[in-house]
Amino acid sequence: MVTKNNQFHHISMPLLFCLAFLAFQVTSRTLQLQDASMHERHEQWMARYGKVYKNSQEKEKRFRIFKDNVNYIETFNNAANKPYKLGVNQFADLTNEEFRAPRNGFKSHMSSSITRTTPFKYENVSAVPTTVDWRQKGAVTPIKDQGSCGCCWAFSAVAATEGIHGISTGKLISLSEQELVDCDTKGMDHGCEGGYMDDAFEFIIQNHGLNTEASYPYKGVDGKCNAKEEAIHAATITGYEDVPTNNEKALQKAVANQPVSVAIDASGSGFQFYKSGVFTGSCGTELDHGVTAVGYGASEDGTKYWLVKNSWGTEWGEEGYIRMQRDVNSDEGLCGIAMLASYPTV
Template identity: 75%
Template sequence: CWAFSAIAATEGITKLSTGKLISLSEQELVDCDRKSEDQGCEGGYMEDAFDFMVKNKGITTETSYPYEAADGKCNTKKESSHVADIKGYEKVPKNNEKALLNAVANQPISVSIDASDFTFQFYTSGVFTGTCGMELDHGITAVGYGKAEDGTKCWLIKNSWGSSWGENGYIRMERDIDAKEGLCGIAMDASYPTA
Protein backbone atom coordinates (compact mmCIF):
# COMPACT_ATOMS: atom_id res chain seq x y z
CA CYS A 1 0.00 0.00 0.00
CA TRP A 2 2.86 2.41 0.78
CA ALA A 3 4.20 2.09 -2.78
CA PHE A 4 0.75 2.68 -4.30
CA SER A 5 0.17 5.76 -2.15
CA ALA A 6 3.57 7.28 -2.99
CA ILE A 7 3.18 6.50 -6.69
CA ALA A 8 -0.36 7.95 -6.86
CA ALA A 9 0.87 11.19 -5.26
CA THR A 10 3.85 11.28 -7.65
CA GLU A 11 1.62 10.65 -10.67
CA GLY A 12 -0.51 13.58 -9.50
CA ILE A 13 2.33 16.07 -9.11
CA THR A 14 3.84 14.89 -12.42
CA LYS A 15 0.53 15.58 -14.19
CA LEU A 16 0.25 18.99 -12.53
CA SER A 17 3.83 20.01 -13.34
CA THR A 18 4.20 18.55 -16.87
CA GLY A 19 0.64 18.14 -18.13
CA LYS A 20 1.29 14.42 -18.71
CA LEU A 21 -0.54 11.68 -16.83
CA ILE A 22 1.95 8.81 -16.69
CA SER A 23 1.28 5.47 -14.99
CA LEU A 24 4.36 4.93 -12.81
CA SER A 25 5.85 1.74 -11.38
CA GLU A 26 4.92 0.57 -7.88
CA GLN A 27 6.99 -2.57 -8.48
CA GLU A 28 10.18 -0.54 -8.84
CA LEU A 29 9.64 0.75 -5.30
CA VAL A 30 8.76 -2.73 -3.99
CA ASP A 31 11.88 -4.29 -5.53
CA CYS A 32 14.46 -1.51 -5.39
CA ASP A 33 13.66 0.73 -2.39
CA ARG A 34 15.25 -1.46 0.30
CA LYS A 35 17.87 0.78 1.96
CA SER A 36 15.54 2.37 4.54
CA GLU A 37 12.49 1.10 6.41
CA ASP A 38 10.78 0.03 3.19
CA GLN A 39 10.68 -3.75 2.87
CA GLY A 40 8.68 -4.54 -0.24
CA CYS A 41 5.45 -6.39 0.42
CA GLU A 42 6.21 -6.43 4.17
CA GLY A 43 5.48 -2.70 4.35
CA GLY A 44 7.09 0.68 4.10
CA TYR A 45 6.70 4.43 4.36
CA MET A 46 5.70 6.92 1.71
CA GLU A 47 8.36 9.43 2.80
CA ASP A 48 11.06 6.79 2.29
CA ALA A 49 9.63 6.11 -1.17
CA PHE A 50 9.87 9.83 -1.97
CA ASP A 51 13.48 9.83 -0.72
CA PHE A 52 14.21 6.84 -2.98
CA MET A 53 12.80 8.64 -6.02
CA VAL A 54 14.92 11.72 -5.29
CA LYS A 55 18.14 9.71 -4.78
CA ASN A 56 17.34 7.50 -7.79
CA LYS A 57 16.69 10.60 -9.92
CA GLY A 58 13.20 9.43 -10.80
CA ILE A 59 10.99 6.43 -11.40
CA THR A 60 10.04 4.44 -14.48
CA THR A 61 6.66 3.55 -15.97
CA GLU A 62 4.28 0.78 -15.01
CA THR A 63 4.68 -0.57 -18.56
CA SER A 64 8.49 -0.78 -18.23
CA TYR A 65 8.44 -2.31 -14.73
CA PRO A 66 4.97 -3.86 -14.21
CA TYR A 67 3.42 -4.71 -10.87
CA GLU A 68 3.70 -8.39 -9.89
CA ALA A 69 2.13 -8.39 -6.38
CA ALA A 70 5.26 -10.03 -4.96
CA ASP A 71 8.74 -9.06 -3.84
CA GLY A 72 11.34 -9.35 -6.56
CA LYS A 73 14.98 -8.57 -7.10
CA CYS A 74 15.66 -5.03 -8.28
CA ASN A 75 15.94 -5.09 -12.06
CA THR A 76 18.40 -2.27 -12.70
CA LYS A 77 17.86 -2.49 -16.46
CA LYS A 78 14.10 -1.92 -16.11
CA GLU A 79 14.44 0.79 -13.49
CA SER A 80 17.08 2.80 -15.33
CA SER A 81 14.70 4.58 -17.73
CA HIS A 82 13.16 7.27 -15.53
CA VAL A 83 10.18 9.18 -16.89
CA ALA A 84 9.18 11.19 -13.81
CA ASP A 85 11.16 12.76 -11.01
CA ILE A 86 10.50 14.76 -7.88
CA LYS A 87 12.64 17.31 -6.04
CA GLY A 88 11.72 16.17 -2.53
CA TYR A 89 8.70 16.00 -0.26
CA GLU A 90 6.89 18.01 2.39
CA LYS A 91 5.01 16.90 5.49
CA VAL A 92 1.54 18.24 6.22
CA PRO A 93 1.29 19.62 9.79
CA LYS A 94 0.28 16.74 12.05
CA ASN A 95 -3.26 16.42 13.45
CA ASN A 96 -4.60 19.31 11.38
CA GLU A 97 -7.42 18.50 8.96
CA LYS A 98 -7.50 22.15 7.78
CA ALA A 99 -3.83 21.91 6.74
CA LEU A 100 -4.57 18.59 5.03
CA LEU A 101 -7.51 20.19 3.20
CA ASN A 102 -5.28 23.03 1.98
CA ALA A 103 -2.69 20.52 0.75
CA VAL A 104 -5.28 18.32 -1.02
CA ALA A 105 -6.62 21.44 -2.76
CA ASN A 106 -3.29 21.60 -4.60
CA GLN A 107 -2.36 17.98 -5.31
CA PRO A 108 -2.86 14.34 -4.23
CA ILE A 109 -1.48 13.66 -0.74
CA SER A 110 -0.11 10.41 0.70
CA VAL A 111 -1.78 9.69 4.03
CA SER A 112 -1.63 6.89 6.59
CA ILE A 113 -4.72 5.56 8.34
CA ASP A 114 -5.85 2.80 10.66
CA ALA A 115 -7.57 0.38 8.26
CA SER A 116 -7.79 -2.55 10.68
CA ASP A 117 -11.54 -2.34 11.34
CA PHE A 118 -13.80 -4.61 9.29
CA THR A 119 -16.16 -1.71 8.57
CA PHE A 120 -13.34 -0.08 6.60
CA GLN A 121 -12.15 -3.29 4.98
CA PHE A 122 -15.64 -4.20 3.76
CA TYR A 123 -16.72 -0.67 2.80
CA THR A 124 -18.87 -0.60 -0.33
CA SER A 125 -20.34 2.89 -0.76
CA GLY A 126 -21.45 6.14 0.85
CA VAL A 127 -19.54 8.29 3.31
CA PHE A 128 -17.56 6.11 5.71
CA THR A 129 -18.25 7.21 9.29
CA GLY A 130 -17.37 3.89 10.92
CA THR A 131 -15.30 3.15 13.95
CA CYS A 132 -11.55 2.91 13.62
CA GLY A 133 -8.53 3.49 15.76
CA MET A 134 -5.40 5.58 15.41
CA GLU A 135 -2.84 2.79 14.92
CA LEU A 136 -1.65 3.75 11.44
CA ASP A 137 -1.24 0.62 9.32
CA HIS A 138 -2.25 1.49 5.75
CA GLY A 139 -1.11 3.98 3.10
CA ILE A 140 -3.72 5.61 0.86
CA THR A 141 -3.96 8.79 -1.21
CA ALA A 142 -6.22 11.76 -0.49
CA VAL A 143 -7.24 13.08 -3.91
CA GLY A 144 -10.13 15.41 -3.10
CA TYR A 145 -12.81 16.55 -0.71
CA GLY A 146 -16.39 17.75 -0.75
CA LYS A 147 -19.82 17.16 0.70
CA ALA A 148 -22.13 14.19 0.28
CA GLU A 149 -25.73 14.57 -0.81
CA ASP A 150 -26.79 14.79 2.86
CA GLY A 151 -24.25 17.55 3.59
CA THR A 152 -21.66 15.36 5.35
CA LYS A 153 -18.17 16.73 4.72
CA CYS A 154 -15.86 14.07 3.32
CA TRP A 155 -12.48 13.20 1.88
CA LEU A 156 -12.17 11.41 -1.46
CA ILE A 157 -9.55 8.71 -0.99
CA LYS A 158 -7.89 6.41 -3.53
CA ASN A 159 -7.16 2.98 -2.07
CA SER A 160 -4.85 0.29 -3.45
CA TRP A 161 -7.20 -2.67 -3.14
CA GLY A 162 -8.48 -2.66 -6.72
CA SER A 163 -11.51 -1.23 -8.47
CA SER A 164 -13.88 -3.88 -7.06
CA TRP A 165 -13.38 -2.47 -3.53
CA GLY A 166 -15.49 0.47 -2.35
CA GLU A 167 -16.63 2.96 -4.95
CA ASN A 168 -14.49 1.78 -7.89
CA GLY A 169 -11.39 1.63 -5.67
CA TYR A 170 -12.19 4.85 -3.79
CA ILE A 171 -13.73 5.65 -0.42
CA ARG A 172 -15.40 8.78 0.85
CA MET A 173 -14.38 9.28 4.49
CA GLU A 174 -16.03 11.70 6.90
CA ARG A 175 -14.07 14.94 7.29
CA ASP A 176 -13.89 17.48 10.14
CA ILE A 177 -14.77 15.13 12.97
CA ASP A 178 -14.24 16.06 16.63
CA ALA A 179 -10.88 14.24 16.92
CA LYS A 180 -7.91 16.39 15.85
CA GLU A 181 -6.34 13.28 14.24
CA GLY A 182 -9.28 12.94 11.86
CA LEU A 183 -11.24 9.77 11.14
CA CYS A 184 -8.95 6.71 11.30
CA GLY A 185 -6.02 9.06 11.97
CA ILE A 186 -6.10 10.55 8.45
CA ALA A 187 -4.48 13.80 9.61
CA MET A 188 -1.71 12.18 11.68
CA ASP A 189 0.88 11.41 8.99
CA ALA A 190 0.46 13.04 5.58
CA SER A 191 3.08 14.02 3.02
CA TYR A 192 3.42 14.92 -0.64
CA PRO A 193 6.13 15.01 -3.29
CA THR A 194 7.40 18.31 -4.68
CA ALA A 195 8.29 18.93 -8.31
Protein backbone atom coordinates (compact mmCIF):
# COMPACT_ATOMS: atom_id res chain seq x y z
CA MET A 1 0.00 0.00 0.00
CA VAL A 2 1.40 3.42 -0.99
CA THR A 3 0.94 6.04 1.69
CA LYS A 4 0.34 9.70 1.01
CA ASN A 5 3.81 10.47 2.37
CA ASN A 6 5.39 8.02 -0.06
CA GLN A 7 3.35 9.51 -2.91
CA PHE A 8 4.63 12.95 -1.97
CA HIS A 9 8.18 11.62 -1.82
CA HIS A 10 7.92 10.05 -5.29
CA ILE A 11 6.48 13.25 -6.71
CA SER A 12 8.77 15.74 -4.92
CA MET A 13 12.15 14.16 -5.68
CA PRO A 14 11.83 14.40 -9.49
CA LEU A 15 10.41 17.88 -9.07
CA LEU A 16 13.36 18.94 -6.94
CA PHE A 17 15.81 17.52 -9.48
CA CYS A 18 13.96 19.38 -12.22
CA LEU A 19 14.01 22.65 -10.30
CA ALA A 20 17.69 22.22 -9.46
CA PHE A 21 18.51 21.57 -13.11
CA LEU A 22 16.56 24.65 -14.19
CA ALA A 23 18.33 26.73 -11.55
CA PHE A 24 21.68 25.44 -12.78
CA GLN A 25 20.78 26.32 -16.36
CA VAL A 26 19.67 29.82 -15.37
CA THR A 27 22.85 30.38 -13.35
CA SER A 28 25.02 29.00 -16.14
CA ARG A 29 23.28 31.20 -18.70
CA THR A 30 23.65 34.25 -16.47
CA LEU A 31 27.38 33.60 -16.06
CA GLN A 32 27.75 33.15 -19.81
CA LEU A 33 26.02 36.47 -20.44
CA GLN A 34 28.14 38.17 -17.80
CA ASP A 35 31.30 36.71 -19.31
CA ALA A 36 30.21 37.80 -22.79
CA SER A 37 29.51 41.28 -21.47
CA MET A 38 32.92 41.34 -19.76
CA HIS A 39 34.62 40.22 -22.98
CA GLU A 40 32.91 43.11 -24.75
CA ARG A 41 34.08 45.52 -22.07
CA HIS A 42 37.61 44.18 -22.40
CA GLU A 43 37.54 44.70 -26.18
CA GLN A 44 36.30 48.26 -25.70
CA TRP A 45 38.97 48.87 -23.08
CA MET A 46 41.66 47.49 -25.40
CA ALA A 47 40.51 49.80 -28.18
CA ARG A 48 40.51 52.84 -25.88
CA TYR A 49 44.03 52.26 -24.59
CA GLY A 50 45.52 50.76 -27.76
CA LYS A 51 46.29 47.42 -26.13
CA VAL A 52 47.48 44.63 -28.42
CA TYR A 53 48.50 41.20 -27.11
CA LYS A 54 51.10 38.95 -28.73
CA ASN A 55 48.86 35.86 -28.91
CA SER A 56 45.51 34.41 -27.85
CA GLN A 57 46.95 32.86 -24.68
CA GLU A 58 48.27 36.20 -23.51
CA LYS A 59 44.96 37.85 -24.37
CA GLU A 60 43.02 35.27 -22.34
CA LYS A 61 45.40 35.71 -19.40
CA ARG A 62 44.96 39.49 -19.55
CA PHE A 63 41.19 39.10 -19.83
CA ARG A 64 41.06 37.07 -16.63
CA ILE A 65 43.10 39.71 -14.80
CA PHE A 66 40.92 42.46 -16.28
CA LYS A 67 37.78 40.63 -15.14
CA ASP A 68 39.12 40.21 -11.59
CA ASN A 69 40.11 43.88 -11.42
CA VAL A 70 36.75 45.12 -12.75
CA ASN A 71 34.94 42.97 -10.19
CA TYR A 72 37.19 44.33 -7.43
CA ILE A 73 36.57 47.93 -8.51
CA GLU A 74 32.79 47.52 -8.80
CA THR A 75 32.51 45.63 -5.51
CA PHE A 76 34.48 48.38 -3.76
CA ASN A 77 32.42 51.19 -5.27
CA ASN A 78 29.09 49.48 -4.49
CA ALA A 79 29.92 48.34 -0.98
CA ALA A 80 32.48 50.66 0.54
CA ASN A 81 31.32 53.76 2.37
CA LYS A 82 34.44 55.68 1.39
CA PRO A 83 34.98 59.30 0.29
CA TYR A 84 36.76 58.12 -2.86
CA LYS A 85 35.98 55.97 -5.87
CA LEU A 86 37.98 53.54 -7.97
CA GLY A 87 37.87 53.34 -11.76
CA VAL A 88 38.83 51.08 -14.66
CA ASN A 89 41.95 52.78 -16.01
CA GLN A 90 44.92 51.90 -18.22
CA PHE A 91 46.28 49.52 -15.55
CA ALA A 92 43.21 47.25 -15.49
CA ASP A 93 44.88 44.26 -17.17
CA LEU A 94 47.80 44.18 -14.72
CA THR A 95 48.04 42.37 -11.41
CA ASN A 96 49.03 44.59 -8.52
CA GLU A 97 52.52 43.05 -8.53
CA GLU A 98 52.94 43.70 -12.26
CA PHE A 99 51.70 47.25 -11.82
CA ARG A 100 54.06 48.15 -8.98
CA ALA A 101 57.34 46.80 -10.29
CA PRO A 102 58.07 49.20 -13.20
CA ARG A 103 56.40 52.35 -11.83
CA ASN A 104 57.15 52.78 -8.14
CA GLY A 105 60.85 53.62 -8.25
CA PHE A 106 61.51 55.00 -4.80
CA LYS A 107 63.64 52.38 -3.03
CA SER A 108 62.30 52.27 0.53
CA HIS A 109 64.71 49.58 1.71
CA MET A 110 67.60 52.01 1.18
CA SER A 111 65.89 55.19 2.40
CA SER A 112 67.46 54.82 5.87
CA SER A 113 70.84 55.58 4.26
CA ILE A 114 69.68 59.00 3.03
CA THR A 115 71.35 61.85 4.92
CA ARG A 116 68.74 64.37 5.99
CA THR A 117 69.66 68.08 6.05
CA THR A 118 68.87 70.06 9.18
CA PRO A 119 67.88 73.58 7.99
CA PHE A 120 64.17 74.21 7.48
CA LYS A 121 63.57 77.79 6.43
CA TYR A 122 59.82 77.62 7.01
CA GLU A 123 60.21 76.59 10.66
CA ASN A 124 59.00 79.94 12.01
CA VAL A 125 56.08 80.38 9.62
CA SER A 126 53.18 81.10 11.96
CA ALA A 127 50.23 81.48 9.60
CA VAL A 128 49.40 79.48 6.49
CA PRO A 129 46.42 79.76 4.12
CA THR A 130 43.54 77.33 4.66
CA THR A 131 43.86 76.19 1.05
CA VAL A 132 46.68 76.26 -1.51
CA ASP A 133 46.75 75.17 -5.16
CA TRP A 134 50.00 75.94 -6.98
CA ARG A 135 48.36 75.02 -10.30
CA GLN A 136 46.42 78.26 -10.07
CA LYS A 137 49.59 80.26 -9.41
CA GLY A 138 51.61 79.22 -12.46
CA ALA A 139 53.93 76.83 -10.65
CA VAL A 140 52.79 73.42 -11.97
CA THR A 141 53.36 72.05 -15.48
CA PRO A 142 50.81 69.70 -17.11
CA ILE A 143 50.63 66.08 -15.98
CA LYS A 144 53.34 63.84 -17.42
CA ASP A 145 53.55 60.05 -17.83
CA GLN A 146 56.61 58.06 -16.74
CA GLY A 147 55.29 54.93 -18.47
CA SER A 148 56.96 51.66 -17.47
CA CYS A 149 60.18 53.29 -16.26
CA GLY A 150 60.65 53.42 -12.50
CA CYS A 151 61.92 57.01 -12.46
CA CYS A 152 59.17 58.55 -10.36
CA TRP A 153 61.98 60.15 -8.33
CA ALA A 154 63.00 62.21 -11.38
CA PHE A 155 59.44 63.37 -12.07
CA SER A 156 58.98 64.36 -8.43
CA ALA A 157 62.24 66.31 -8.26
CA VAL A 158 61.63 67.99 -11.62
CA ALA A 159 58.10 69.04 -10.63
CA ALA A 160 59.42 70.64 -7.43
CA THR A 161 62.19 72.37 -9.40
CA GLU A 162 59.73 73.61 -12.02
CA GLY A 163 57.62 74.94 -9.16
CA ILE A 164 60.26 77.00 -7.39
CA HIS A 165 61.59 78.29 -10.72
CA GLY A 166 58.08 79.39 -11.72
CA ILE A 167 57.51 81.08 -8.36
CA SER A 168 60.86 82.90 -8.31
CA THR A 169 60.95 84.00 -11.96
CA GLY A 170 57.32 84.11 -13.01
CA LYS A 171 58.17 81.77 -15.91
CA LEU A 172 56.88 78.18 -15.88
CA ILE A 173 59.16 75.88 -17.90
CA SER A 174 58.78 72.14 -18.41
CA LEU A 175 62.16 70.61 -17.51
CA SER A 176 63.79 67.33 -18.53
CA GLU A 177 63.29 64.15 -16.51
CA GLN A 178 65.23 62.22 -19.16
CA GLU A 179 68.34 64.24 -18.38
CA LEU A 180 68.19 62.96 -14.81
CA VAL A 181 67.52 59.39 -15.99
CA ASP A 182 70.50 59.45 -18.39
CA CYS A 183 73.01 61.64 -16.59
CA ASP A 184 72.37 61.40 -12.84
CA THR A 185 73.89 57.94 -12.39
CA LYS A 186 76.90 58.33 -10.06
CA GLY A 187 75.09 58.25 -6.73
CA MET A 188 72.08 56.24 -5.60
CA ASP A 189 69.99 57.26 -8.60
CA HIS A 190 69.69 54.52 -11.21
CA GLY A 191 67.34 55.74 -13.92
CA CYS A 192 64.43 53.40 -14.50
CA GLU A 193 65.63 51.21 -11.62
CA GLY A 194 64.81 53.85 -9.03
CA GLY A 195 66.31 56.75 -7.14
CA TYR A 196 65.82 59.59 -4.66
CA MET A 197 64.63 63.14 -4.98
CA ASP A 198 67.38 64.59 -2.75
CA ASP A 199 70.06 62.98 -4.94
CA ALA A 200 68.34 64.47 -7.99
CA PHE A 201 68.48 67.93 -6.37
CA GLU A 202 72.21 67.36 -5.70
CA PHE A 203 72.76 66.58 -9.38
CA ILE A 204 70.87 69.69 -10.53
CA ILE A 205 72.96 71.87 -8.21
CA GLN A 206 76.29 70.37 -9.31
CA ASN A 207 75.27 70.47 -12.98
CA HIS A 208 74.18 74.12 -12.62
CA GLY A 209 70.68 73.33 -13.87
CA LEU A 210 68.52 71.25 -16.18
CA ASN A 211 67.61 71.54 -19.83
CA THR A 212 64.03 71.82 -21.05
CA GLU A 213 61.73 68.91 -21.77
CA ALA A 214 61.52 70.08 -25.37
CA SER A 215 65.30 69.98 -25.90
CA TYR A 216 65.93 66.77 -23.95
CA PRO A 217 62.63 64.87 -24.37
CA TYR A 218 61.44 61.95 -22.29
CA LYS A 219 62.02 58.46 -23.74
CA GLY A 220 60.95 56.26 -20.84
CA VAL A 221 64.08 54.08 -20.98
CA ASP A 222 67.63 54.33 -19.66
CA GLY A 223 69.81 56.10 -22.20
CA LYS A 224 73.29 57.51 -22.70
CA CYS A 225 73.80 60.99 -21.30
CA ASN A 226 73.63 63.65 -24.00
CA ALA A 227 76.51 65.86 -22.85
CA LYS A 228 75.66 68.63 -25.30
CA GLU A 229 72.10 69.00 -24.05
CA GLU A 230 73.16 68.45 -20.42
CA ALA A 231 75.36 71.53 -20.70
CA ILE A 232 72.36 73.76 -21.52
CA HIS A 233 70.56 75.07 -18.43
CA ALA A 234 67.01 76.40 -18.66
CA ALA A 235 66.53 76.53 -14.89
CA THR A 236 68.60 75.83 -11.81
CA ILE A 237 68.48 75.64 -8.03
CA THR A 238 71.08 76.60 -5.42
CA GLY A 239 70.18 74.14 -2.68
CA TYR A 240 67.50 71.96 -1.10
CA GLU A 241 66.10 71.33 2.34
CA ASP A 242 64.34 68.44 4.03
CA VAL A 243 61.04 68.92 5.84
CA PRO A 244 61.22 67.71 9.46
CA THR A 245 60.26 64.06 9.30
CA ASN A 246 56.88 62.74 10.47
CA ASN A 247 55.42 66.24 10.82
CA GLU A 248 52.37 67.14 8.71
CA LYS A 249 52.25 70.64 10.17
CA ALA A 250 55.80 71.29 8.96
CA LEU A 251 54.90 69.81 5.58
CA GLN A 252 51.93 72.19 5.38
CA LYS A 253 54.23 75.15 6.04
CA ALA A 254 56.47 74.06 3.18
CA VAL A 255 53.65 73.35 0.71
CA ALA A 256 52.11 76.73 1.53
CA ASN A 257 55.27 78.25 0.05
CA GLN A 258 56.16 75.94 -2.86
CA PRO A 259 55.56 72.49 -4.40
CA VAL A 260 57.30 69.81 -2.34
CA SER A 261 58.70 66.40 -3.30
CA VAL A 262 57.23 63.62 -1.15
CA ALA A 263 57.62 59.84 -1.00
CA ILE A 264 54.58 57.64 -0.39
CA ASP A 265 53.48 54.02 -0.22
CA ALA A 266 51.56 53.62 -3.48
CA SER A 267 51.62 49.83 -3.60
CA GLY A 268 47.96 49.02 -2.95
CA SER A 269 45.21 48.18 -5.45
CA GLY A 270 43.26 51.16 -4.15
CA PHE A 271 46.06 53.45 -5.35
CA GLN A 272 46.38 51.56 -8.64
CA PHE A 273 42.72 52.19 -9.50
CA TYR A 274 42.09 55.49 -7.70
CA LYS A 275 39.65 57.61 -9.68
CA SER A 276 38.22 60.47 -7.61
CA GLY A 277 37.54 61.86 -4.15
CA VAL A 278 39.72 62.11 -1.05
CA PHE A 279 41.83 58.95 -0.78
CA THR A 280 41.81 57.61 2.77
CA GLY A 281 43.74 54.35 2.31
CA SER A 282 44.37 51.62 2.96
CA CYS A 283 48.13 51.90 2.62
CA GLY A 284 51.23 51.40 4.69
CA THR A 285 54.47 53.32 5.09
CA GLU A 286 56.79 51.23 2.90
CA LEU A 287 57.77 54.20 0.75
CA ASP A 288 58.02 53.18 -2.90
CA HIS A 289 56.86 56.11 -5.03
CA GLY A 290 57.98 59.71 -5.52
CA VAL A 291 55.29 62.35 -6.19
CA THR A 292 54.83 66.08 -5.59
CA ALA A 293 52.57 67.86 -3.13
CA VAL A 294 51.31 70.93 -5.02
CA GLY A 295 48.65 72.12 -2.58
CA TYR A 296 46.18 71.25 0.13
CA GLY A 297 42.63 72.01 1.18
CA ALA A 298 39.43 70.47 2.46
CA SER A 299 36.55 68.77 0.66
CA GLU A 300 32.89 69.81 0.97
CA ASP A 301 32.37 67.41 3.88
CA GLY A 302 35.36 68.90 5.70
CA THR A 303 37.89 66.13 5.00
CA LYS A 304 41.34 67.70 4.84
CA TYR A 305 43.57 66.63 1.96
CA TRP A 306 46.91 67.02 0.23
CA LEU A 307 46.76 67.81 -3.49
CA VAL A 308 49.35 65.51 -5.08
CA LYS A 309 50.68 65.53 -8.64
CA ASN A 310 51.43 62.05 -9.96
CA SER A 311 53.29 60.95 -13.10
CA TRP A 312 50.98 58.23 -14.47
CA GLY A 313 49.24 60.31 -17.15
CA THR A 314 45.88 62.07 -17.13
CA GLU A 315 43.81 58.86 -17.38
CA TRP A 316 44.72 58.00 -13.80
CA GLY A 317 42.98 59.66 -10.84
CA GLU A 318 41.57 63.15 -11.06
CA GLU A 319 43.16 63.95 -14.43
CA GLY A 320 46.52 62.82 -13.08
CA TYR A 321 46.15 64.12 -9.52
CA ILE A 322 45.14 62.52 -6.25
CA ARG A 323 43.75 64.12 -3.14
CA MET A 324 45.15 62.29 -0.12
CA GLN A 325 43.74 62.64 3.37
CA ARG A 326 45.64 65.17 5.50
CA ASP A 327 46.06 65.44 9.28
CA VAL A 328 45.51 61.77 9.91
CA ASN A 329 46.03 60.17 13.31
CA SER A 330 49.58 59.14 12.46
CA ASP A 331 52.93 60.91 12.65
CA GLU A 332 53.96 59.59 9.24
CA GLY A 333 50.85 60.90 7.48
CA LEU A 334 48.69 58.84 5.15
CA CYS A 335 50.83 56.42 3.13
CA GLY A 336 53.91 57.94 4.79
CA ILE A 337 53.58 61.28 2.99
CA ALA A 338 55.28 63.18 5.86
CA MET A 339 58.23 60.82 6.23
CA LEU A 340 60.69 62.00 3.53
CA ALA A 341 59.60 65.35 2.10
CA SER A 342 62.05 67.84 0.59
CA TYR A 343 62.14 70.91 -1.62
CA PRO A 344 64.67 72.83 -3.74
CA THR A 345 65.77 76.38 -2.96
CA VAL A 346 66.93 79.25 -5.16
